[in-house]
Amino acid sequence: MTAPDQPTQVLARIYQFVWVATIVLLAGAGIVYGIGHIAGINANIGAYITQLFVQIYLVLVPMAIFVFAAVMTLRRDWKLASTGYVLTLIWIGAKLLG
Amino acid sequence: MTANLPLMFALCTAVGVLSSLIGVGGGILLVPIFTLLFKVPLLQALALSLCCVLATSVTSSAKYLSRGLVDIRAALSLEITTLIFSYIGGRAVSWIPTRVLAFAFAAILAISAVALIKPRKEIVSSSGPSKHGYLLAMLASSVARSMVGLLGIGGGIVLVPVLQFSLRKTIKEAVATSTFMLGTSAAVALIPYISRNNVPFAFVPFAALGTVTGAYIGSRLFHKIESLYIKILFAAAMLYTAYSMVIKGLSQ
Secondary structure, three states: OOOOOHHHHHHHHHHHHHHHHHHHHHHHHHHHHHHHHHHOOOOHHHHHHHHHHHHHHHHHHHHHHHHHHHHHHHOOOHHHHHHHHHHHHHHHHHHHHO | OOOOHHHHHHHHHHHHHHHHHHOOOOHHHHHHHHHHHOOOOHHHHHHHHHHHHHHHHHHHHHHHHHOOOOOHHHHHHHHHHHHHHHHHHHHHHHHOOHHHHHHHHHHHHHHHHHHHHOOOOOOOOOOOOOOOHHHHHHHHHHHHHHHHHHHOOOOHHHHHHHHHHHOOOOHHHHHHHHHHHHHHHHHHHHHHHHHOOOOOOOOHHHHHHHHHHHHHHHHHHHOOOOHHHHHHHHHHHHHHHHHHHHHHHHHO
16 A cells, blocks of 8 residues: 555545535435424425535536646646546536436 | 335445445445335436445545545546446447346356455555556456446446456455446436436435445445455355346346
């Protein structure tokens, strides 16, 4: 096992942020649903929080790859940088095409 | 909402631990759990499973990235070619009867499982791919993933052996890289389900939180568990998938 280089550390930080956001949003949605379930009311806000969780993933994960590609551009690793940009473009294409 | 949500959370936690340890998405276990046990319609179960795969991948990848276990170069390169060629390959293999495909895939998985646990010279540190390693890995993962798309299972079960044998990665590096790649694939795969409103948002917090908890436990254990046990666990998962494929082939 080798110590991660700087771009990998940047990517790891973004993933850690996404992970914390995931825990907070999922726990929030779970509590709202749970309370709504016990009280017998329709907890629509829980659905909104969950949708937010899914959307965060769909934005932050490609963004993490894009930031990584940008860092690789600064380090003049053209091959890896272009791979990152192409993957981000495929993502945007998939999102636009639905 | 009548499902037993604490039970869903507990089962997803167990799947999350296993997925994180062996680098698979867990869809092959999650989809039957959601459809058979919780009576979630198939399309919604697939979407729910993808949400869980995403959650598992991000949780484990955050840990694996910070430990330098993920080969990002290999992950990004393979991801692009796989996305493109699995679409082309998916169309090319669609003329093969599903029964033949299922049996062929089961045989490949069983042989790979035996090869994985067969005593041989251990790869203790990544020695870099051979001359045609990347090409072989791209080809193998593209063909295999176009097959698995038709058979309705995820890519982790294929990716780990491909990374290990073609790119000469240790089992832990292969598992970590596969986990990272699964998240990016699942994010793309989830988009059509969201567009068609097929995501059962009421279940997502409990199922995904379960797999997140499991993946966190798994990624902590991963560091402490011997590579041999991870290989045995992975070989068992491959044999189980092979068995599922035989059953699927027989039912066609």
